[in-house]
Amino acid sequence: MERAQVNFRSRVRLVDEVAEELRERIYAGDYPLGTKLHQEQLAEDLQISRTPLREALRVLESEGLLHSEPGRGVRVVPADINKVSAAYQLREVLDGLAARLAAESRDADARAALADSLIDQRAALDPWVAADYTRENVRFHLALIALSGNEYLAAEAPIVRMTSQVFTPFALVEPQYAQRAVAQHERIIEAVIAGDGPTAERLARAHIRSTMERIASRQSSGQAQARA
Amino acid sequence: MERAQVNFRSRVRLVDEVAEELRERIYAGDYPLGTKLHQEQLAEDLQISRTPLREALRVLESEGLLHSEPGRGVRVVPADINKVSAAYQLREVLDGLAARLAAESRDADARAALADSLIDQRAALDPWVAADYTRENVRFHLALIALSGNEYLAAEAPIVRMTSQVFTPFALVEPQYAQRAVAQHERIIEAVIAGDGPTAERLARAHIRSTMERIASRQSSGQAQARA
DNA sequence: AGTTCGGATTTTGTATCCGAACATACTGGA
DNA sequence: TCCAGTATGTTCGGATACAAAATCCGAACT
Structure with a gap:
């Protein structure tokens, strides 16, 4: 059967x-x-x-x-800093939407399950393993999208993975930043579990924006280094 | 040559x-x-x-x-009201982003050219021709996306056309609503030309949201009619 | 009469084949 | 020696060919 x-x-x-x-x-x-x-x-x-x-x-x-x-x-696809920031501009609103819809999801259990993700994220921080962190980071963002229950948003998953996994050479995550990111994830999760859509959206957007800014500044300092 | x-x-x-x-x-x-x-x-x-x-x-x-x-x-794709509202949820943030980036565009001439679009939009209102309005509506939203200069956002054009053109049976635009929509477009254009990104984003999101609500209410009243 | 089974037909999915454009190596000339 | 032009091999894009699954239809059975 x-x-x-x-x-x-x-x-x-x-x-x-x-x-x-x-x-x-x-x-x-x-x-x-x-x-x-x-x-x-x-x-x-x-x-x-x-x-x-x-x-x-x-x-x-x-x-x-x-x-x-x-x-x-x-x-x-050959990436350059322009492509990367364009992709992150889009991600800002996509992740914001995902967080808001996730917070408004009726499935309270699934929302609560997001907290488990934090355990794995922190595990990648303690003995710092960049690849593990990247994987868990992607998992978290995809989980949020899945929880949103919006099929068109789910179709945007490739952009999430592209920014975090393909554009890795531009991201160059470092432990102290990852730690800050996980803390931001935690606050997003709290808002989602509390069912506070607007806050979840605002926090998720701010989170992506801070990633964008870090990449932009790293890029310009990297340029400076390359020229020196 | x-x-x-x-x-x-x-x-x-x-x-x-x-x-x-x-x-x-x-x-x-x-x-x-x-x-x-x-x-x-x-x-x-x-x-x-x-x-x-x-x-x-x-x-x-x-x-x-x-x-x-x-x-x-x-x-x-077989559409149902759930798909349509999911698509519009995504459009809310996409159109918001497009408006914001368009407002922040450096090409002031291109921004000013948006105003021309209003002429065609109004032309479709006066002797009311639904097909003409749909066409101009799509043109306006695509123009905003083009003006944003973001290639990943441009790749989302299919969703714009899908919601406005393919899901037409659900939209069922009527002249009085179209008139209100054009008025909203006008305010968005004003904000874009003024270079006021946050306002443009807020107005664009509100615009899509009002379209969503109209469709949702029309749908439920349609259901009621069908049952009666 | 309705239903189910089996075979014929259609239609999809995959592989192979062919022509044309592209890249590259070579030859000849300045 | 360097460049232009040509020739040759490679790779792509498109058409055709083949295999397998799904649909359709009728006949037999309940």
């Missing part, structure tokens, strides 16, 4: 699997920014033909992860 | 043309919500093979315009 449930309406398309696999690889940094992706070679690697691969590439392109120059292939 | 410029690095891909054509058809209401799209027949209609067509379908799927059930084809 339950066995049948498993197979119910779940024929998998290669496109979806391939798109997901490539997404994860890019998020994981397997292909550095600007890397050219070779269709034949990728297809060989994934043990599939180029047809479903190309469909997946178009999907990732429309998600903004890949950039294609007609006739000469596709490459991982 | 200019002639050469035209072809410069602009080999067109069928995928892009087809995606654009299908997008416009869906926006225009050629395929009612929930319509199943027949691949072979569509390819025949567009005079192309199924390969580029399928890539275009995947793109539109990832934009949220199409919904596909693996193995049994793809159909125009």
Whole structure:
């Protein structure tokens, strides 16, 4: 009986699997920014033909992860500081919306479960492991989006992962900043659990804004260093 | 010389043309919500093979315009009131961001040009032509997004067109409401031209919120009528 | 009469194939 | 020696071909 449930309406398309696999690889940094992706070679690697691969590439392109120059292939989106700040400008309002809707969610249990996330976040702080923190940070923001229950907002997940995972070279998280971020997360979670939408939105926006500002200042100081 | 410029690095891909054509058809209401799209027949209609067509379908799927059930084809996204309000929740913050960034745009001339849009908007009001109003309304909101200069926000254009054009059956614009909407647009434009970002954002959000509320109330009264 | 089973047909999903554009290496000339 | 032009191989984009699943339809059975 339950066995049948498993197979119910779940024929998998290669496109979806391939798109997901490539997404994860890019998020994981397997292909550095600007890397050219070779269709034949990728297809060989994934043990599939180029047809479903190309469909997946178009999907990732429309998600903004890949950039294609007609006739000469596709490459991982080349990031610069302008792109990064544009992406964060969008994230400010997206995360604000997610926090507000999450706070207004009827599922009080799910809201309370957000607090568990803090445990994992703090664990990544104590013996500082940048990769662990990045992972938990993304998880937290995605959890907020999931809790919002808004499917169109959920479709924006790629931007969250892009800013936090793909644009990592620009973010360069450091322990003291991560600590501050986790503290901000904590206050957002409190507002969400309290069901205070407006406060949750305001705090979430301020949180992203402070991340933006840190990146902007780090970037300009980095520029200065590069020139020195 | 200019002639050469035209072809410069602009080999067109069928995928892009087809995606654009299908997008416009869906926006225009050629395929009612929930319509199943027949691949072979569509390819025949567009005079192309199924390969580029399928890539275009995947793109539109990832934009949220199409919904596909693996193995049994793809159909125009079936809308219901929940989807519509979720989409408008997102639009509230997107339009708010667009207005704020537009107001902060350095291109004062481009900001001033927004005022011209009002002329066309009012023209659609006087002898009331719903289709004209919808078109000008979409144009206005897209212009704001374009003016924002944020590429990631620009990538959200499909949601704007989806809410205003695809979900039309739910919107059902009426002249007296359109008139109020244009008045709101006018105030947003004033704030943008004045370079007052926060006010522009607040007004734009309020504008979308009022649209949401109108749709929600219309929907519930419609339900009541249907039951009566 | 309604329902269910089985086969034919359609339609989707994947693989293979082909032509054309792009990149690159080479040759010849200044 | 350096540059232009040409030739050659590679890679992309699109069309065709094939396999498997889903739908449709009719006949047989309850």
